[in-house]
Amino acid sequence: MAQYTPPLRDMQFVMHELLNVVDALKQMPAHAEVDADTINAVLEEGGKFAAEVIFPLNQTGDEEGCKLDKTTHEVTAPKGFKEAYQKYVEGGWPALSTDPEYGGQGLPITVNQCFYEMLNSANQAWTMYPGLSHGAYEALHAHGTPEQKATYLPKLTAGQWTGTMCLTEPHCGTDLGLLRTKAEPQGDGTYKITGQKIFISAGEHDLAENIIHLVLARLPDAPQGSKGISLFVVPKFVVNKDGSLGERNKIYCGGLEHKMGIHGNATAQMVLDGAVGTLVGEPHKGLQAMFVMMNAARLGVGMQSLGLTEVAYQNAVAYAKDRIQMRSLSGAKATDKPADPIIVHPDVRKMLLTARAYAEGGRALAIWTAFQIDRELSSTDEAERKEAADLVALVTPIVKAFLTDNGWIATSHCMQVFGGHGYIKEWGMEQYVRDARINMIYEGTNTIQSLDLLGRKVLADNGAKLKKFGKIVQAFVEEEGVNENMQEFINPLADLGDKVTKLTTEIGMKAFQNPDEVGGAAVDYLRVCGHLVFAYFWARMAKVALAKVDSGDPFYKAKLITARFYFAKLLPETASLIRTARAGVKPLMEMDEALF
Amino acid sequence: MAQYTPPLRDMQFVMHELLNVVDALKQMPAHAEVDADTINAVLEEGGKFAAEVIFPLNQTGDEEGCKLDKTTHEVTAPKGFKEAYQKYVEGGWPALSTDPEYGGQGLPITVNQCFYEMLNSANQAWTMYPGLSHGAYEALHAHGTPEQKATYLPKLTAGQWTGTMCLTEPHCGTDLGLLRTKAEPQGDGTYKITGQKIFISAGEHDLAENIIHLVLARLPDAPQGSKGISLFVVPKFVVNKDGSLGERNKIYCGGLEHKMGIHGNATAQMVLDGAVGTLVGEPHKGLQAMFVMMNAARLGVGMQSLGLTEVAYQNAVAYAKDRIQMRSLSGAKATDKPADPIIVHPDVRKMLLTARAYAEGGRALAIWTAFQIDRELSSTDEAERKEAADLVALVTPIVKAFLTDNGWIATSHCMQVFGGHGYIKEWGMEQYVRDARINMIYEGTNTIQSLDLLGRKVLADNGAKLKKFGKIVQAFVEEEGVNENMQEFINPLADLGDKVTKLTTEIGMKAFQNPDEVGGAAVDYLRVCGHLVFAYFWARMAKVALAKVDSGDPFYKAKLITARFYFAKLLPETASLIRTARAGVKPLMEMDEALF
Missing domain, CATH: 2.40.110.20 (Butyryl-CoA Dehydrogenase, subunit A; domain 2)
Structure with a gap:
């Protein structure tokens, strides 16, 4: 019943129109020969694999589950999973972004990231089988002995193991x-x-x-x-x-x-x-080595929820256009039908646009982050590598926690669009909600992510990494400050940037007195930072869209309207978050344990 | 593994210390003989039934589900459900608040409401079997012919049918x-x-x-x-x-x-x-008759989520006290253990206190609403009956939507406290989240509730019903405005009251130009009103607690701290909600259907 179309156009928009990744990749010897056509062709094939091979196994896999033979200790995955994995291996997909020294194709991480979004849209449970291999690969690639590398990396790259x-x-x-x-x-x-x-x-x-x-x-x-x-x-x-x-x-x-x-x-x-x-x-020193895996895995979890947000959105839109129920409050729209399609109702649109703005904003952030990893790994300039590494370190907990919290909100909204039909298994919507829920927990709960962001990434280095991102925002604000058409985006972005700076200083000073203040503010703080990052990307996307909106291609009109929706209806969440962050830890600590 | 203790003390607090229901009931001939001891004894027995008979069937019922014999068209409920229902009937529970003319015990609706909260904490799925009977009873009692009443009401009252x-x-x-x-x-x-x-x-x-x-x-x-x-x-x-x-x-x-x-x-x-x-x-005229059932059912759905919020909270607290993991950021607390219990961590406390404040605030609102129904049904004063009916009409969509949205947030938070253990079935937490999700959908989706509140209950009668509630708030604000100890509660309550008045007027004027403005603002508006109602009850509860906090009974201290938490960490959500409500419907309607 469910459907999925790979969002290739939006991925291309982010890579080629927003970030111009190819220009930068050409400066990196490892990727000098990668061009836009190659990236697009790979993702088109990858999207086909996701939509045609593993998407059809999503609901059946959920129903069937895995079986353990308690005598042999062997586990059988749901029907079709093994055959799909075989096709994945035959297609060379495990090798997409791995090191050519071990048989990899060496394409940019950015491409693999887009591919994984699509795999996760199609089937998160299946995607975890190959997905976990990446972490093992990374840890062995970074810390393994030559013998370990020779033994394991080619087989992991080939997907044989x-x-x-x-x-x-x-x-x-x-x-x-x-x-x-x-x-x-x-x-x-x-x-x-x-x-x-x-x-x-x-x-x-x-x-x-x-x-x-x-x-x-x-x-x-x-x-x-x-x-x-x-x-x-x-x-x-x-x-x-x-x-x-x-x-x-x-x-x-x-x-x-x-x-x-x-x-x-x-x-x-x-x-x-x-x-x-x-x-x-x-x-x-195993924990340090393990963190190589963990960081990759945390970004991977963000991709899981991004994928679920996208596929839930697509299905909710299709249903909202098809299902007729009640008349528009502003007068009948589908006068040839006994009722209007529910997409005429403002709150249905609000739920859909929330999912859409979270999906597209999340995609921009995710691709940008992956691209920073490419810079970190493949730039010939040490300062660039260092800057990219700092930015990746800063946004990793945001990608993990903000995208998974948003995924929970979005999949639940998309399910709500279906009314009672969303609650039954037939339509597949409730599975997206159930699958999305683990992403807020594993690879470090979202509370742990927020402590990582505020405690380790921001306060522990006196805000240096945050300032790096702040400078990027500031440069954009200054560049576009004179552009009248951009005021509706630039003003709230600049305003939020100032507020984040102020809030960070405040929490830092309070934490100096009482370290628990970090724990009391961290979750709200991460969400505020998530919105700052999204506001930046939505403003940049709006700029591109504004320049092309008269081209006649409706893609840019939709992008611009979604940007406006984001600033009008989602960004204002920060007003509450800043207040509750500022309310501090005292209201949380006053209760004696025995009184709970 | 899960546990449940009926929150009798808190119910008694609301009934006897906050609302003094018995004094008012004594003025009603139908309830003149009801005293606090009777109410307490009935609820103690009811709590035992919930905790001992149906709570143990909750997880097994979830696992087993219902079975349909396709030949006979007969359905078998999970093991133990039938026997538990038999005990329910033998205990006379179906008759608790029904009309003595048909064999009912005629106790106040208030008592039945508390009983249903406990049944829902124990087992929502089971409780829906007897729960639905109430709606049928109400519709037949209000609209049935004498013959229909004679045929059906005694059997429904007895629980035989x-x-x-x-x-x-x-x-x-x-x-x-x-x-x-x-x-x-x-x-x-x-x-x-x-x-x-x-x-x-x-x-x-x-x-x-x-x-x-x-x-x-x-x-x-x-x-x-x-x-x-x-x-x-x-x-x-x-x-x-x-x-x-x-x-x-x-x-x-x-x-x-x-x-x-x-x-x-x-x-x-x-x-x-x-x-x-x-x-x-x-x-x-079936829809009008059906609305008698629907309104009862909507309040009943609020009770379902209230029950789930309470039981999820209790289990998350027990886990947070028992599970040790990491040290407090402000220094080790359980120095005799290798780590601190996770209840020392601020964000764990925030998740727990959110559930607690939603449970206790929801209970106050629910019992107050049930008590208004008793006034509506049993007062000898016509003006009082009318006023009570208006208040019930006003708050019914709030009880349904606000309590079920809160239940979704709270059960998800409580599950999060368990980390990975929350995601597996063993601990029972994920079931609370899954069960809670339907409550936002059935008996009118929460969007429909918000349209009912803003469109029908508020704007359609020029705010008359809202003003009735506003007067109650205003009287309390004026009464306590001189009480210095109450400023921390009264000021934000008064402030929010003013903002709701202003917001209502604004939306009303915009809706005059464009009826879609109602649909664009309704969901945010309902949540703002929910917080106004909660702020009122939390302020009143704080007043009672302040007067008794020196008694040595820790109950009042906990109540006061929870009130402060509510005002510091939950009420500020209104800052965002008012902004997004005010942003209007344009950002939702700009997108052509084809562009979604």
């Missing part, structure tokens, strides 16, 4: 310093690892011939807490010297979680019973 | 004017009714021996649209003259919906194939 991140244990998720899994050195360079991990996405399945687990554990001499954690690579099947698969390693799935959503992905309890692994990076 | 509301059809939910089900007069006072109804809650089940459907249909001579709809009573089993059950009527369940939540309740597609029924009320 997939990867996981084994962090969480029953008693610790956010607080990895508490983890108990142990690694005993065997004297031959290997370790025997014992412990229990939970909530391991794609932890066990039948899609690939081997699964490469990246596991956090403690060495015998490890200091307590988060400074005593090391990272290990633990394959499901031990890999022989010649690259062939050896014996089954002692890491197995002990159970599958029954979840609210993402039923098609196996969320595994993993038991390690003396499983053999090798150390990745330095002893006791 | 249950009731339904059969309104929605596949092509019409909100817009009942489109409905097609037909009723053919048989010349003997009965009608043969043919058509298809969908989304019929408790439409078919094995809990009671008969099901009394109240069905909207068109007579052969009916005018088109909503003025041609009549109401019929259609029993599952035809009732013989002597009250015994006759033949199976031709109304049967053709299918069950697969839903996001409330799995334990049978949401039935009902096929009427010449089913025999009798007319309720006048021909073509």
Whole structure:
């Protein structure tokens, strides 16, 4: 029943008209030969794969879920998932943006990011199987030994094997310093690892011939807490010297979680019973190595909710145009029908436009962020690489938390457009809401993201990273300040920029007295920053659209109207957020624990 | 795993300390003998029933769902539901607030409302089986012939039979004017009714021996649209003259919906194939008669979300006290443990306090509203009855929409407190979110509620009903304006009252030019009014608490702190809502339908 059309035009708009990524990529030796046609052609094919191969498996995967054989500890993914994965591998999709040294196609991260938005629109649960591999790839690529790289990276790049991140244990998720899994050195360079991990996405399945687990554990001499954690690579099947698969390693799935959503992905309890692994990076420095995966994963989670926002929007629009119910308050519109299509009703439009503005704003931010990663990785200029890295560090928690909170709001709105039909499984809308909910939790809850933003990224470096983004905003404000047509966008953007500066200083000063003030303001603060970033991109998109709106292409008219909607109806949320952030932590801490 | 303790103390606080309901009830002949001890004893027993009998069936009911036998068209509710219903009947609970003339106990509606909050906390899906009977009872009590009343009311009162509301059809939910089900007069006072109804809650089940459907249909001579709809009573089993059950009527369940939540309740597609029924009320005036049911049902839906908010809060608090993770930013609190309980973290407290403030604020509003219904039904003073009726009409859409939107926010927050454990079924938290979602949709979507409030209840009578509530607020503001300790509550309350007056006038004037302005502002407007009502009750609760906070009873301290939290962290949402309401409908209507 559900439908999905890859938003290629909007992706092209962001890449080629808003950010002109190709001009910048041409300056990078790694991407000098990438042109717009190549990017567009790849994404068109990628969109076809998403819409035609994995989208049809989304509802069936949700209904069927994954099955664990408790004797063999093997998990079977829903019907069709394995075959779709095979097509994904045959299409060379896992290699899209990976290192040519290991068989990758070396295309910009920006392209892969767009591809993943489409995969997630089509089927978040399926996409998590290949999606987790990227994190394992990144960690091994950054911290692996030459031997580890040679062993694992070509297979991960080819998609022959997939990867996981084994962090969480029953008693610790956010607080990895508490983890108990142990690694005993065997004297031959290997370790025997014992412990229990939970909530391991794609932890066990039948899609690939081997699964490469990246596991956090403690060495015998490890200091307590988060400074005593090391990272290990633990394959499901031990890999022989010649690259062939050896014996089954002692890491197995002990159970599958029954979840609210993402039923098609196996969320595994993993038991390690003396499983053999090798150390990745330095002893006791596993958390740093793991953060390479985590940061990639956090951006990936933002893509999940962006994808769900887009597909929920498309379906809600189709329904709102088709479903007739009541007459417009300003007089009948479809006089040939017994009622008007519900898209005539202002609040239906408000729900649709909210989803649309969040999708398009999120897409601009996501592509810009991916493009900063390309700059960070491939620029020949060190200062540029550093600046890009700082910007990525700053916006990563915003991409993760703001896009997933928005995804929750948007999918719920789109479901509401369907009325009672949204609540039943048939139409597929309630699945988007259920799937979207996990994105606010995993890879660091959105509260953790907000603490990362306000505490680590902003206050801990005295606002230096924030100022970098602030300068970009400021430059745009000054450039467009004389453009009368841009006033409706520039004024609120400039105003919000000033308010963020002021709010940051205020919180910083209060936090100096009481560190809990950071925790009391962080969630509101992140949302305010999210709006600042969105306001910047919406103003820039409006500028492009204004210049082309008379071309006759309705795309620009729609973009301009959506920008106006964003400034009129969504940005004002900051008025409340700034007040509640400013109200401080006292109203939260007054209640004794016993009184709750 | 989940737990539930009936919030008896808080209910007693609202009834006896905040509203002094017993003093007022004593002036009503129907309730002159009701005292506080009786109310408290009944609710204590009711709470036991909810917590001990139906709460244990909540998660199992969700997992098992309802089963339809396609041959017999009979539905089996989840295991234990029937036995629990039997206990409910044996306990006399269906009769709590019904008319003694038909075997009811005639207790105030206020008591029944509190009882239903607890039932909904314990098990929303189960509670809908007896809950729907109340609507059928009300419609027949208000509009039935003496014969219909004699036939149906004693059985509904005893709980021997249950009731339904059969309104929605596949092509019409909100817009009942489109409905097609037909009723053919048989010349003997009965009608043969043919058509298809969908989304019929408790439409078919094995809990009671008969099901009394109240069905909207068109007579052969009916005018088109909503003025041609009549109401019929259609029993599952035809009732013989002597009250015994006759033949199976031709109304049967053709299918069950697969839903996001409330799995334990049978949401039935009902096929009427010449089913025999009798007319309720006048021909073509079925919608008016149906509104008697709808209004009761709308308040009932508010109770569903209030119940879910309370139970989600209780479980999240227990988890937040037990789960240890990370240290407080202001220094370790539980130094004997490897980490602090997460209730030390400000944002965890914010999520908990949000749920708590919404639960307690919602309870005050709900009990006050129920008490206005008692005044409307049982006061000896006509002016008082009229005033109470106007207040109930005004706040009904607020109770429905504001409490269910708040319930969605609160259950999602409480689930978030659990981190990844909130997303898995084991802990029961994700079920509260799924169950809460339907409450924003059925019995009139929350958008419809907002149009009812702004269009019908406020603008259509020139703000007369709103002014009645405004006078109550104004009197309290004037009374407490001189009380220094109350300034922190009175000032924002008075301020918001002024803003609502101004906003109402503004929208009214804009709507005069363009009726779509109502639809553009209504949802924001309802939420602003919801906060006005909550601010009023929170200020009044703060007053009571302030007077008793030195008594040593920590209840009052907690109440005062929660009031302060509400004013500091939740009420400021109005700053944004007023801005977006004021931004008007233009940003919503500019986009051509084709551009979406």
